[in-house]
Amino acid sequence: MSAPDSCCLSCSIMCVCVPPGDCVKQTVQSHGVKGLYRGLSSLLYGSIPKSAVRFGVFEFLSNRAKDESGRLDSTRGLLCGLGAGVMEAVLVVCPMETVKVKFIHDQTSANPKYKGFFHGVREIIRAQGLRGTYQGLTATVLKQGSNQAIRFFVMTSLKNWYKGDNPNKAINPLVTGVFGAIAGAASVFGNTPLDVIKTRMQGLEAHKYKSTLDCAVKILRYEGLAAFYKGTVPRLGRVCLDVAIVFIIYEEVVKVLNTVWKTD
Secondary structure, three states: OOOHHHHHOHHHHHOOOHHHHHHHHHHHHHHHHHHOOOEEEEHHHHHHHHHHHHHHHOOOOOOHHOOOOOOOOOOHHHHHHHHHHHHHHHHHHHHHHHHHHHHHHHHHHOOOOOOOHHHHHHHHHHHHHHHHOOOOOOHHHHHHHHHHHHHHHHHHHHHHHHHHHHHHHOHHHHHHHHHHHHHHHHHHHHHHHHHHHHHHHHHOOHHHHHHHHHHHHHHHHHHHHHHHOOOOOHHHHHHHHHHHHHHHHHHHHHHHHHOOOOOO
């Protein structure tokens, strides 16, 4: 379900605007094509369990939240998405994102100390304990919770609009992809500030911040409001494509499973 989620999306970022394209060019010149895939291993290891938890929890909650006709309204879709986002944040995203951010920052330093993903995990735990993999937990829960709440709210709303009075109406995968891209765009504009804070809290310079609130205050004080929206455009291109593909695969997998056993 999450193979597309785990693919390196450098190409989609490069196609969005010129500055990311220049970044890709400089990265290749400095580190070779391999440099475009720094941190990919941690993304691969984390994306499958992340998607499994997200959609597993959403299915569990939404199946209990549907009305007698099998319809899930937008508000309940939002709440189910929120629950799914919080669970994936605690169980998968926070530890994996912390390792990924630290690993990428380490590889861009003058003297990298992590030889690989698993070596990096061992070194982080050895130096900081398990708490070292849960830096920025509050920011991650807020980010993932709001992220999935927005995405599933938008997705549920669009699906209900498309189906009208027939909850069993089939949706073409291309339509699902368009709805997914819209949901992804909404989540980018809705929670990019939280993503910026989360990344700062999980980076190698996380020690500068006492808490999530302290991080937000310092960013606002020293860098201004615009700093909370750094990377919005390239992230928009990546997330829209990412969410569109993931929702298409999710919906198609559910259809296949429904032919084997009833999941509604």
